[in-house]
Amino acid sequence: MRLDWIRPLTETDGPFATVVLDATHDTAEATEQYRLRWRDLYSRLADAGADEATLTVLDDAVTGADAPDGTAGRVLVAGPGGVLLDRHTEVPPERGTAAWGQVPDLLPLLAAVGEDVPTVVVAIDHTGGEIRAVDGEVETVSSDASGPVHKANIAGPGEGSADARVEETWKRNAQAVAERVDKLVRGGNAGLLVVAGDAPSRARLRDELSPAAAEVMAEIENTGGTVPEQVDDTVRAAADEVREQRRVAGLDSFRTAQGRSDGLAVTGLDAVVAATRAHAVETLLLDASATPGTEVVLGADASAVAISGADLDQLGQQATASATPADALIRAAAATDADVVLVRDGDDVPLDDGLGAVLRFPLGEQS
Incomplete structure (x- = not known):
């Protein structure tokens, strides 16, 4: 698990308040339940000796933010300089925690947030692809080819050459998408590339990708050119699999070194x-x-x-x-x-x- 996201916390003197909170908002009573959970953690921090300024900035951060949609967690760290870390998580914690001390309460943070897996998502078909970069920006990519993209339904004289032109257009579109994907994977230091689309389109893209991008590629069967936002559940599952693979690799490395x-x-x-x-x-x-x-x-x-x-x-x-x-x-x-x-x-x-x-x-x- 990489720890880049908590490194700024090592460069700041404490004391720190660390909060891990269930931020689920999926019922009519969710707002009140969220408020009550936070007031309980607020009281724990006050009892532990947290100063008024830190409690105030945390209270403003928690109560002033828009509620997430559905199940979620939230982790916050505040210190003398204000709120130093504020992140939502996809999975709420099993229980909320609040700690006050000279060092942030880092173990619950790691358990709640997990490892970042920068991800590029692509929905591809024969006309091109829609790509979501690591930073969330979405763009549509295709080649400048003006050739046909649909094959003839009925075979006839010359249809073989026409079909070849169609397949060449498909290939050039896949090349254009692959070129952009390679750049986004490399520039975003992506650890995962999720590709949705029909099998032939995915295969064409795979053949055009650089080895580095192909190595982190995970495929989703889809025949409709699905936009990236519609495959997020699968993207999350693929990211979880990458996290577990990295964790197991760390365990294996230790076992090997011990031997x-x-x-x-x-x-x-x-x-x-x-x-x-x-x-x-x-x-x-x-x-x-x-x-x-x-x-x-x-x-x-x-x-x-x-x-x-x-x-x-x-x-x-x-x-x-x-x-x-x-x-x-x-x-x-x-x-x-x-x-x-x-x-x-x-x-x-x-x-x-x-x-x-x-x-x-x-x-x-x-x-």
Whole structure:
């Protein structure tokens, strides 16, 4: 799981208020239920010591936003500078959470939001395609070819050459769509390309795509040139599949590293904390049900995580805050461009203290 979207939170001093809220709006009573859920979380923050200014900016953000349509969740982080993060999620949380502390309550955020999968969506037929880019912009693309796009219904003299001209027009339209799609996939750093349309049109497009775009392509059977907005449920399912593939790949990477003797896999709180301070963590594995409840200490730098203040003293740093190991290590992973894998029941990955890491380099080789 990439953490680019929470990196700005590592560059700001706390304290922070973190809220994960069910924002579902699908009944006549939804507005009142939403208000009551928020007032409960507001009270929790106030009881935890959140200051009036932070509570006010959060209240304005929650009550002032338009209600989403249908089931949804919402995550917010606010600090001294105001609201730092405000995102809606497609799936509401199982329960709302509210926390106040020197470090954002990051684990519930990751569980609620998941990993971004930038996606390009295409609805294609023989006349061209309608494309939705990563940023949501929609455009219609076809070639400049002025040839026919429909074959003759009745065969006759010369119809073979006419059909060949039609197929050439189809091919040129597919080439035009593929050229634009390749550019949007590359420019948007897309991890998923969803293509809807009839099978022959999808095949023509696939043949014209660059290898990089074809590799992330997922197909939807459709014969009507469906516009991208009408396939969003399938797009979400395809994105979920990409997320799970990436998560499993992270687990496999850890298992493989554990099976070698080069020191590129560590497990346990002490070992992962030491690797974090050395900026050696490439992928952090975290089993939320097994991480220790005790807190670790933090220095001024987000990667300065230690079991005790004495450990930081040896590095010439002063302890400035404390946090749970999960929140501290997720924060450090975001600051050091590491990935995170949330381990689930049944993953069969043995982790001491619910923590593990795949390393960029063995700790014994650091200078």
